[in-house]
Amino acid sequence: MSGASGEERPPLREVIARHGLNASKALGQNFLLDQQLLKRIAAIPGDLRGGSIYEVGPGPGGLTRALLDAGANVTVVERDRRCLPALAELNDDRLTVIEGDALAVALPDVLAEGGHIVANLPYNVGTALLVQWLSSEVWPPRWASLTLMFQQEVAERIVAAPDSDAYGRLAVLAGWRSEARIAMRVHRSAFTPPPKVMSAVVHIVPRAQPDGVRFADLEALTAAAFGQRRKMLRQSLKGLAGALDALEITGVDSARRAETLSIEEFVAVARALPEARK
Structure with missing residues (x-):
């Protein structure tokens, strides 16, 4: 059976308090609790009804709720087993929860062909995951888009133009066979606990790969x-x-x-x- 809708679920702050979920600095966690903001993030890839979504590091499930409310089938991978009971409370047959390290996950195991990856990425693995997804030997890739939250500085490096201080390896790797843009900036005060830096959501869609380059x-x-x-x-x-x-x-x-x-x-x-x- 499907789980409760957004209106029926307990507030995230209540779930976090009940399970004693303090964000782990070691895991690069910062929880996003503003449901209206999360709803806007979930809308960036477009219509998700019946679609396949892969989310990394859902924590207590704020973004997961928004994705489910958008009608998606969601698979999440979470390293922090403290968060698993909170995710289990969502009790939705469209949600699959996997405990594990996202860097070791094979996309065919968690995402249907043409699905979307949407995540408030843990700061300490965000760049490594992005490079992994951009470097797929098979292109076009399994995913139709990436909608990813990064520290604003990292986001600006991904979308940077030549002759700018932010331009570097990430911009070239993102730009050689995809198009990246900053879809939304997110103030540090939106997170619990607030990080020291601002954040931004980057939206990336694949395009044709240039011939003859590895x-x-x-x-x-x-x-x-x-x-x-x-x-x-x-x-x-x-x-x-x-x-x-x-x-x-x-x-x-x-x-x-x-x-x-x-x-x-x-x-x-x-x-x-x-x-x-x-």
Whole structure:
């Protein structure tokens, strides 16, 4: 049977108090309790009725409630077993709760083809999970969109444009075969406990992958280039096999700095790496 609707469930603060759920700093937890705000986040991917949703780190289930209320079938993965009784209280046959580490989860086990990933990501694993989802060997990926809460600084790095301080590896990896935008900014006061920084929700949708470029090459290239971002490429890339020859093949000036290259230029250089290494 389906569980209670949003109006019938006890307030989240009451559930948290009853189960003694203090947010764990070690797990990067900050609970979001404003149901109207959570409803707005759940609406970002579009109509979820009957759709498949994967949520990481649901905590006491605030966002989970909003996703269920939107009509979705939701699978959550939670590391913190203290939260499991609170999630069990939702008592909804459209909810599947898995105790485990999201970094070790295989998407086919938790998300139907064409489903959405929606999560207020734990701060300490958010970036690693994003890179994992963006680096899928199969593209287009299993997910139709990612709607993810990050620290605002991380969110701005994901959507950053060239020639900006925030532009770096994350922007290139997000931009090479997807489109990312900041869908909503969230004040620190919305969380319990309030984090020291502001947050933002990033919405990412996949697009066609450029031909002939491997994620491993792009990742190695951006790691080297932005590892010494203030240096010219001829310096920052000299330790990466084939990189300087790849610059020459693509006509990218080795006197430039990493932050001046467009995503398309990084993709072109990464595509040339295998040829340059012959």
